[in-house]
Amino acid sequence: MLPCRAALLAMLAVLAWFALTPAFAAEPLRMSTTTSTENSGLLEVLLPPFEEATGIRVDVIAVGTGKALKLGENGDVDAVFVHSRPAEDRFVADGFGVGRRDVMHNDFVLIGPASDPAGVRASGDAAHGLRRIMDTQAPFVSRGDDSGTHKKERALWRAAGRDPAGNWYLEAGQGMGAVLLIAAEKQAYTLADRGTYLAMRGKVDLPVLLEGDPALFNPYGIIAVNPARHPHVRHDLARKLIEFITGPRGQGIIAGFRIDGQALFYPDAMPDAQPAR
Amino acid sequence: MEFLFASLSAAAGLLTSGDPEVTGIVWTSLWISSTATLLAALLGVPLGVAVAVGRFPGRGAVLLLLNTLMALPTVVVGLFVYGLISRQGPLGEWGLLFTPAGVIMGQCLLALPIIANLTVSAIEGLDPRLALTCKTLGAGLARRMLAMLSEGRAAVMAAVIAGFGRVIAEVGVAMMLGGNIRWYTRTMTTAVALETSKGEFVLGLALGIALLVVAFGVNAALFALQRRGT
Numbered sequence: 001m002l003p004c005r006a007a008l009l010a011m012l013a014v015l016a017w018f019a020l021t022p023a024f025a026a027e028p029l030r031m032s033t034t035t036s037t038e039n040s041g042l043l044e045v046l047l048p049p050f051e052e053a054t055g056i057r058v059d060v061i062a063v064g065t066g067k068a069l070k071l072g073e074n075g076d077v078d079a080v081f082v083h084s085r086p087a088e089d090r091f092v093a094d095g096f097g098v099g100r101r102d103v104m105h106n107d108f109v110l111i112g113p114a115s116d117p118a119g120v121r122a123s124g125d126a127a128h129g130l131r132r133i134m135d136t137q138a139p140f141v142s143r144g145d146d147s148g149t150h151k152k153e154r155a156l157w158r159a160a161g162r163d164p165a166g167n168w169y170l171e172a173g174q175g176m177g178a179v180l181l182i183a184a185e186k187q188a189y190t191l192a193d194r195g196t197y198l199a200m201r202g203k204v205d206l207p208v209l210l211e212g213d214p215a216l217f218n219p220y221g222i223i224a225v226n227p228a229r230h231p232h233v234r235h236d237l238a239r240k241l242i243e244f245i246t247g248p249r250g251q252g253i254i255a256g257f258r259i260d261g262q263a264l265f266y267p268d269a270m271p272d273a274q275p276a277r
Numbered sequence: 278m279e280f281l282f283a284s285l286s287a288a289a290g291l292l293t294s295g296d297p298e299v300t301g302i303v304w305t306s307l308w309i310s311s312t313a314t315l316l317a318a319l320l321g322v323p324l325g326v327a328v329a330v331g332r333f334p335g336r337g338a339v340l341l342l343l344n345t346l347m348a349l350p351t352v353v354v355g356l357f358v359y360g361l362i363s364r365q366g367p368l369g370e371w372g373l374l375f376t377p378a379g380v381i382m383g384q385c386l387l388a389l390p391i392i393a394n395l396t397v398s399a400i401e402g403l404d405p406r407l408a409l410t411c412k413t414l415g416a417g418l419a420r421r422m423l424a425m426l427s428e429g430r431a432a433v434m435a436a437v438i439a440g441f442g443r444v445i446a447e448v449g450v451a452m453m454l455g456g457n458i459r460w461y462t463r464t465m466t467t468a469v470a471l472e473t474s475k476g477e478f479v480l481g482l483a484l485g486i487a488l489l490v491v492a493f494g495v496n497a498a499l500f501a502l503q504r505r506g507t
Contacts, residue, residue, distance in 0.1 A: 028461075030375060035474075039474070039475055057460075059375065059458040060458060061456040061457070061458060074363050074364050075364035075369075076364050174474065177474045177475045177476055178474045180476070200475070232364070232370070232372070
């Protein structure tokens with residue numbers, strides 16, 4: 001019977017296909033991280049030396065900090081590299097993560113149209129600046145995605161004693177890059193991490209209106225997923241990665257990472273690390 | 278206009294450069310989507326033939342269900358499979374999340390209703406005398422189904438092509454279940470989404486054009502196969 005043989009052949013072909021594809025090869029180390037570390041291009045220079053030195057492949061899932069931590073809670077990744085200190089501390093306190101280390105920091109900046117209709121430039125600090133934006137109903141684009149930047153933005157609104165709502169307040173629900181583009185198109189204000197802002201400077205014609213407020217400090221931490229909670233995670237590999245990133249080699253790469261001559265991140269685990277490259 | 282021209286020339290450059298990353302992305306897309314389509318066809322075509330030929334209670338409901346499932350948004354399929362294969366889910370220990378196999382599962386579910394539905398239409402569109410003739414010649418149900426499948430193979434092939442079209446073009450499942458991991462699960466559509474989010478519109482559109490070229494190649498091959506078969 002011809003059709004039967006064809007069906008059998010097709011099934012054999014499928015099996016052979018599966019045997020030859022990389023889907024079932026040994027599983028690599030998995031790290032969830034924020035869009036800012038990937039969109040800025042940092043991971044592209046930070047991870048290859050680790051992969052070469054150890055032979056461990058790192059699969060990066062770049063999402064917002066909220067989702068990155070959620071993936072860690074569920075045990076779907078081996079390590080998380082994020083930027084929201086309160087959420088990170090909760091993650092560790094709830095037993096999902098172990099061995100949190102400071103990696104680096106940069107800062108957030110409040111950017112907006114050069115004409116600055118709300119007068120953010122003259123406001124002095126972030127809380128005051130946000131209050132002015134709300135009071136003048138000037139358009140503001142929020143990440144709206146529970147990312148580290150969004151968590152920071154909400155904390156700033158709380159500090160400003162305001163609950164932003166209205167058609168001037170746009171919740172995009174997208175990554176930092178996309179939000180910067182939306183803000184530029186709409187000539188709106190937004191809160192951005194300096195790394196992504198610098199990486200996209202050529203595409204976004206919004207100047208920095210407010211910076212340097214201690215409330216805008218943006219520290220990044222790396223945490224291994226707790227092997228006691230999720231026995232299947234590759235904890236030894238995660239520890240190796242954390243040691244590399246917080247060690248002299250990784251910290252040097254972070255210190256030396258520049259776009260147009262501007263440093264994007266400052267190492268925190270070894271603040272005096274020699275810039276590599 | 279400048280943007281479109283720049284994208285076109287960038288696309289031509291990308292496709293001819295042999296850049297290992299671009300070739301890798303194209304290859305990942307192709308094999309993930311073809312495997313998913315193949316699996317969906319192995320399940321969906323027999324299902325479609327059975328529904329078309331069979332007369333059983335609840336047949337109307339099955340047809341209605343298959344039709345409704347064609348409207349499934351990709352992110353819903355993504356979420357559903359995510360719940361199944363996350364470490365917290367029932368299939369968690371297989372570790373399929375953020376692997377090509379996870380994407381294949383989701384895309385297979387996406388293509389299945391399309392292939393099954395269009396197969397039903399293909400078989401129902403056949404001359405009704407075919408089934409009768411088979412029956413009077415004493416063919417059993419299985420033989421009858423095979424005969425009809427063989428008779429309607431061109432239309433069934435079209436069903437499979439439609440299924441492939443849906444999965445190679447979708448981004449929801451590939452993003453949620455694959456995670457857009459560089460060198461591993463980054464497909465053409467998730468790469469376009471990534472480049473768009475970074476504001477690299479020219480590169481994004483260039484990848485989109487590359488996707489069309491690749492889809493054209495696959496469809497041309499299947500088309501030739503279909504022609505030869507009839």
